[in-house]
Each structure stands twice: as structure tokens, then as C-alpha cells.
Amino acid sequence: MLHGEIGKILGRQRVQKSIALSTQGSLTRLQFGYMFSNLTGTPFWVMLSVMKVLRECNLCGSNEFTEYARKKGRVTSRVFTIVKCQECGLVFVNPRLTAEENYSLYGLDYFKGEGFDPSVDYCSLVEKQDVEKRRESEAIIDKISLFKKSKDIRVLDVGCATGSFVKHLEDRGYENVIGLELSASAGELARQYCRSDIVIADFLSHDFRDEKFDVINATEVIEHVRDPLAFFTKVKIILDDQGLFIYSTGNIDSLYSKVFGAKWPYLNPEGHLFYYSPETLKRYFQKVGLKARDFRDLSDVEKKVVLRSEGQIAAFLLGDVGKNDPGIKGVCFRVAKKVPRSISGRLLAVFVGKYKLPLAFNG
Secondary structure, eight states: OHHHHHHHHHHTOOOOSSOOSOHHHHHHHHHHHHHHHHHHOOOHHHHHOOOBOOOSOTTTOOOOEEEEEEEEOTTTOOEEEEEEETTTOOEEESSBOOHHHHHHTOSHHHHTTOSSOTTOOHHHHHHHTOHHHHHHHHHHHHHHHHHOOOSOSOEEEETOTTSHHHHHHHHTTOOSEEEEESOHHHHHHHHHHOSSEEEESOTTTOOOTTOOEEEEEEETOTTTOSOHHHHHHHHHHHEEEEEEEEEEOOBTTSHHHHHHGGGOTTOOTTTOOEEBOHHHHHHHHHHHTOEEEOGGGSOHHHHHHHHHHHHHHHHHIIIIIHHHOSSHHHHHHHHHTTSOHHHHHHHHHHHHOGGGSOEEEOO
């Protein structure tokens, strides 16, 4: 009850970005925020912050949205609204946390599975050199090698976290690899773990100078970015001719999403800001000048490799990520674990639907 009443009070108050309040008024608000932060355990910055409202769709520029779902954040205890653009179908959180609040979510606690997404635990994967995580990395490498036969290529891993994928690339003989991570906590761990260069920086603001990459990988990254159009534009700029952009993210049009609807476990609105379908991703790629390749356009051999790889990735979700989640996601994957892996991997790949998300090439 107290928490609900506090939410109502806070909902009526707005903290201005410019300090337009009198000294006495500012002090009163700070005291208010500090007092109720102590009472409720809600982070102090939550009590004083203003949600960021998006006036236009990032993909098409429309300002016509319908409510898709509402969900409470695990860290902030706020209820977030998730909307769908009526023109292009892009689904995103609106309003959302400010950039500063977003970045504060990615401390070491997040990478230990104690943040807004409890299924994430990259630190333990590094510590125990997890077999399932290695299988996921091998599956991503299989997809890369399907289109890039040589190992003498330049690879950028955006959002490399604690460096497990970079390490697996090194183990497979890829020598020209760079990992980029926004979080200093995770990036420092990656530097201890990997031989390759680990850059701790924001992808959009980092100056790559004239460097180009044959492959850019972004595993479970693009749902976190605040400006997908700018992100994909940067990918286009630093991707070499015939370069490959490979990624993983939730598919809002998947059977997984449709079965659970507003309770889809991937809806983590504090940090997962955008939710894509194959169609919205195609539109993004076309808009920035990348060539999208749909699963239906692949050869039979390519389809077989992609499906097998996605099955291995799904098995990783089953073996490690799912078991750490206390909610529906954990239940779903624990049930599936009782099915033989040779069957469950492929079934989960189809259920999760990530294989339907298009690949992107520069030319």
C-alpha cells in the first residue's frame, strides 16, 4: 500500500532538468526523495528522475502508437508502458528511463544476474568456462564461417560483456578480433580473460577512425540500444564491402512472444527498449543501406546450418539462461530440458523464432 501511494505521489511530481526551483524547493524535494528512498528501498535516483518520452517512432517517424503491454521493472519498481507504432509495427518502451538511468543499470550486479534481467549471469560463465556457453559461441562462429570461410578476417564483437565470445573466437584461430563493451565492470573482466583488444566505450561515440570490419557481431545487444537507427547506421559505416552483420535478439513475432503476450519474458522494459520483428529489422537495414537476407532466401545448406546453430543457441538458453530465471522463462525451459536435446534444441529454435530474423550484408 505504502509503495503504491508513493508511486501516486511521484507520478504527480516532475523533476526539471534545469534547476528552476528555488533553493528551498530543491532542498525539500531532495529531502523527500531521500526519505522515501530509505523507507521503500527504491534507488534514490528513481525518486528524483523524469521518464523520457519518445515523440516519434525511431524507424518511420510516425507519432501514432497503441499500447502493447505494461510491465513492472525489477530494479526501479516502476510500471512501464510498451507501445507499438501503428505505421511500421516497431514495438518499444515509451516513456523510458533517461540515458543516465539506463547506463547505471549495467554495473557488475547486472552481469552477475542481479539486475533487471535475472537470467543474465555472465560472470559465472567466465568463472566456470561454461560448456553450454561455448556451444552457443560455436554456433555463432558456425554461422559466421558459413559466409566467411577464412579466419583471416577482422571481427568486432559489440557488447562483448565479460569476453566469452571473444575468447572462443581466439580459441578457434581468429586473431584479428576486437571486443567493445559499454560497462567498465564487464570490460575489465574481459581484459583479464582475453588476449584481444577490449575497448570500453559507447559504440556510437567511439571513434574507429578508418577501421573497417568483415564481421560485426552483436549478441543480445540491439534491444538495449537507445537509438537503433543510429546504431545500424554506424554498423553500415564501419562494415567493409561484403561484410556481415550478425546478431541475436528477441523476435516479437515469434510463437514464444505470441503464446505469452504481455507476459513474454523478453519484455524487460528497464533495459530492453526495442522489440523487433523480421519486417522491422528489414526496414532498418534497407533504410541505412544494408542488404537484408531473409531465412527463406538462403540455400538449403545455409538453412540447415542456421537452424542447427539456432538449436545450439536455444540449448544454451535451456541449459544456463533458463535455469537462472525465477519466472515463466525458467519454467518453460526447465520443462523443455526433460526432452532429449537433439529434439528440444530444434523445437526451441522454432519456438523462439530467432532464425527468422534477417542477416545483413554491406553490399
